[in-house]
Amino acid sequence: MIYFDCDYLEGAHPKILESLIKSNMEQLEGYGTDKYCEKAKLLIKQHCNTNDIDVHFLVGGTQTNKTVISSILRPHQGVISAVSGHINTHETGAIELSGHKVLALPSDDGKLTSKQIEETYLSHINDSKKEHTVKPGMVYVSNPTECGTIYSKTELSRISEVCRKHNLPLFLDGARLGYGLTAEGNDLTLSDLTNLCDVFYIGGTKVGALFGEAVVITSDALKEDFRYFIKQNGALLAKGRLLGIQFSALFEETLYFDIAKSANHLSIKIKEAFLQHNIPMYINSATNQQFPILTQEQVNKLEQKYSFCFWEELEDDKAVYRFCTSWATTKENVDTLIEDIQTL
Amino acid sequence: MIYFDCDYLEGAHPKILESLIKSNMEQLEGYGTDKYCEKAKLLIKQHCNTNDIDVHFLVGGTQTNKTVISSILRPHQGVISAVSGHINTHETGAIELSGHKVLALPSDDGKLTSKQIEETYLSHINDSKKEHTVKPGMVYVSNPTECGTIYSKTELSRISEVCRKHNLPLFLDGARLGYGLTAEGNDLTLSDLTNLCDVFYIGGTKVGALFGEAVVITSDALKEDFRYFIKQNGALLAKGRLLGIQFSALFEETLYFDIAKSANHLSIKIKEAFLQHNIPMYINSATNQQFPILTQEQVNKLEQKYSFCFWEELEDDKAVYRFCTSWATTKENVDTLIEDIQTL
Amino acid sequence: MIYFDCDYLEGAHPKILESLIKSNMEQLEGYGTDKYCEKAKLLIKQHCNTNDIDVHFLVGGTQTNKTVISSILRPHQGVISAVSGHINTHETGAIELSGHKVLALPSDDGKLTSKQIEETYLSHINDSKKEHTVKPGMVYVSNPTECGTIYSKTELSRISEVCRKHNLPLFLDGARLGYGLTAEGNDLTLSDLTNLCDVFYIGGTKVGALFGEAVVITSDALKEDFRYFIKQNGALLAKGRLLGIQFSALFEETLYFDIAKSANHLSIKIKEAFLQHNIPMYINSATNQQFPILTQEQVNKLEQKYSFCFWEELEDDKAVYRFCTSWATTKENVDTLIEDIQTL
């Protein structure tokens, strides 16, 4: 069986594992105050082209989303998100558990527009009984989105502008950020994100690490006391070194980007194979997730050899499925898949 | 510098690391549904002498305490704990964040007594305005406690009896459980805990793992839907395999207990050295943490060569300090420390 | 200016006020344990045809919704509601504040169907990764709905059946219940609600009282400890007598129903006047709220003499407005309005 289910099927990229092995017996302070965390923070600051940011390391995505969002919002505020946003769909209500409504806006491609955000905000502010409704308090976007699409620099700049105009902190969920920043057509950089967002994170779990998400806080107002929030949300790893070591390995040179680029390359090959065989894609993704629309018959054939994800039911006995690539996906397996697609 | 600060100074025990390396390239399902998690669960069930328990793997202690406690209590209920309980002191109010008061009872040695628990419960139930106060909804104990003491089988049995009599689920925090179960004088086993507690956990982070806590739910009523709580609290590791692999290594044979026993042995040697030199201990600990009462002068001397923790201010310029041993503590370093204690 | 803005424009119905005056100097126990509360509970039990219910008095609707819902749900559960449900729209996220997602289902007329509920529940339960999403834990309906429509006995019975089949407590928000139970076409009684719902409330604030909502708990499982939840949510009135006295006045004879019937009668007259003048209604309401679709010109004319509510923007310069009647609405004022509608 060849797996295309997700981008966290294996352990860690060999270079990361090697760093963990090498440093295993060093005695280091706990809770992320060790030298490897310091180093990783410095490296990320260099990649972001500024020292004026705070970097923290957390373990997983839901944890990070919850910790960041609940640290920002006051009790009467909600977070604007695309209806497809991970916080709105697949985090078991973690945001609501922390007391906040997700203000979900419609979206076909997983993205929000600056226009939507501004209309939502103004519609609230101009409501004469606004205190009876949840106040928009921040904006959550994911890049790439849950369906693999990416924001252009222009799009994100407009969103950032609207957010700053209305004092809405902008938070970018980068669980798969690497794939976005190295996608064909992408024109955003870490430095751009630093300028445009108030807080974002660089996902490690899905880009070669055992686990780990690096939160970058650019807004001074959001920096204060963040370690309390990490601890309070059960996200302060005792052996914090593990995060510092992994992110050091990812950012010491260009490993983070190399991993993502290679996975994107294989993903695009799969997409093209489907399209050439007249199998439509649910959405045009430039990143490491592809969403072909398959008939049950096609699924039956592919399932004999491949494992992949059911995504969404459509009409006419068709459905959307997800094929994912990662640092560990081999060219050979992709080629085999492409061959088999041609026989569908 | 020789470190006695805590039991999570190094990475993982070599045997655990080896398992992680060996399995690194295997493709496995996410979120704790892989074969290693299954195996680790089976091993723990064998150690607990029953199949009638649910085992789940979480990442860290605060996370586990919060997830378990908030899964049990209804909104008007609080958790009875010793005033020194970790949930009451060092988790940044994570329990309160989840909506519940910690009903902290006085304790000199970190332990609760069955009498205290019953009195607290009855005093509440017999209050004519009880609905104006928080209802005791469960009991939290830690074993070993935060100051290294352990419960005897008799003590824990009495607590369990009172808890069952009054329908108070009993939760045992075993962040350092191994050290307790292998301490001199201990007469509790995993099988006893399974019989006496409604839920407890076997700490990995502080007993040789990179991270990880194995939650054992014995009460049927508490088993339902537990995976939702893990996910909702940001505690469902994407690469759940990492937990399964580590706990398999710890429980395949007797590694978990070997690690703890050895650390206890070295710890007792340190305690005896202090006592022989007429340096009093704050509490009589049989586990891997020792708490000598030192003068500032003694501290100054020791600090030149050793790193250890400040614990609590006392009168007369004295204070309590903590010395900790672990799987990675060497006999050589302990011997050197003992020599230096003799020169104080 | 003649007001049709809402059904809480005046103080209390004169009979209620009279009871409050008459009992003012009596010395009574606090927190709802007085004889008037006992009497009101007894009267409501008689109206519901059973002694096997618990009755509690709270102050307002949002408070009641929040207290009831958060007393039922466990942390990972959400409440199914129509998208137009009051808890989803006009309670400043009080449900989310208490940690729970509102699982909002589409609805054109403010009502849920048993089919929707069952599909939602089954779709969750059959999801292989269901623990990544919020579990439906109960169902919230309002009767009359926020747009004045009512459930038939058949509709509510089907919903009740589905709820019981899937162990989803059914909660009916009766902030305007009187208007529903006395509407033309209604075939539900308090006794039916007692049989079909697990908990519901009889709204007093909008049906002649100064304030007050009588919560009726029919499900044994939901009765336990409810007074703790009231207190904890800041909803336990010190002078609880005020609630007992008012609900005694409302239910001693048929005042509650008389008030509602009379208001419905006047409301229907207003509706008919609009329709006869070819002004369409946004929805066909049989209760005390009417929703004509007016042009800006029509609004401008009416606003010179009447006060009423903006409800929702439509296309073509039209919008929905709300006209409300209550116990205090006079036949004279309605007749005047009807005359003026004819000149639009």
Place this chain on the structure above:
Amino acid sequence: MIYFDCDYLEGAHPKILESLIKSNMEQLEGYGTDKYCEKAKLLIKQHCNTNDIDVHFLVGGTQTNKTVISSILRPHQGVISAVSGHINTHETGAIELSGHKVLALPSDDGKLTSKQIEETYLSHINDSKKEHTVKPGMVYVSNPTECGTIYSKTELSRISEVCRKHNLPLFLDGARLGYGLTAEGNDLTLSDLTNLCDVFYIGGTKVGALFGEAVVITSDALKEDFRYFIKQNGALLAKGRLLGIQFSALFEETLYFDIAKSANHLSIKIKEAFLQHNIPMYINSATNQQFPILTQEQVNKLEQKYSFCFWEELEDDKAVYRFCTSWATTKENVDTLIEDIQTL
């Protein structure tokens, strides 16, 4: 039976009731935006000698404490309170329900000292692992305290000074404020509270109103969006007029203070009677609550004719009881009690 149980045994003071009756049929806007609320706000501003405050009306004390405190604190912060503070003892954990720990400090007389507060704050700030513990985020005091004692202007000024120095908002619970401000020995005024506190409230429920607490926010930072918090906590009364009318009656002239002064006067007479009869008081209260230490025999005698509250068990078969006076307590009943005390 003559009742001295509490200060909320009757309905409303006749003058308040009269205002409610007189205005009953007026048509007024809901949710506290009516002319009576405006008037009451203006009156309170005049009594506080400033226009630069925001005044809001809520229904009850627990509700007010919860709404105010949760509007101020961020998730990682707790509220410093005397261990005897109402929020720590008799609100069913409402503060914890909203996510925050009550940082309870020891107190013999129900009061906090500036020294305690500063030590608590500094001890936190100077802790090298402070992010593992709850951060003090504000200070809660009650005046009079739960046991009837009052703060002097000097004491409260020192507390205020420490709070401002360390950026800890100071919140004064004035559920019985009137009794404090008119007590013999008191030197605080509403104007002083306005200068010294960031937010406080003027209790109506226990000083002659049917219900109602007037929150005065003096700190600009705490004013923003407060109506959202009221609504979200289920504390926004639909017929908000009821609060405006009552507080207008209380503050149009000096009714609020007259009520309290008279109750204090009778209370002191009771205290003196006990003391003259060598019955010790648990605490020296200058306000409307008295706490004699009685033997079971004395209680048995008194209970034949009087109703009063059990407060706290002491040793030697003795216990503390509470006798309370209010606007409705008659001189006759107090004289009768005094006579009977002399026969004990």
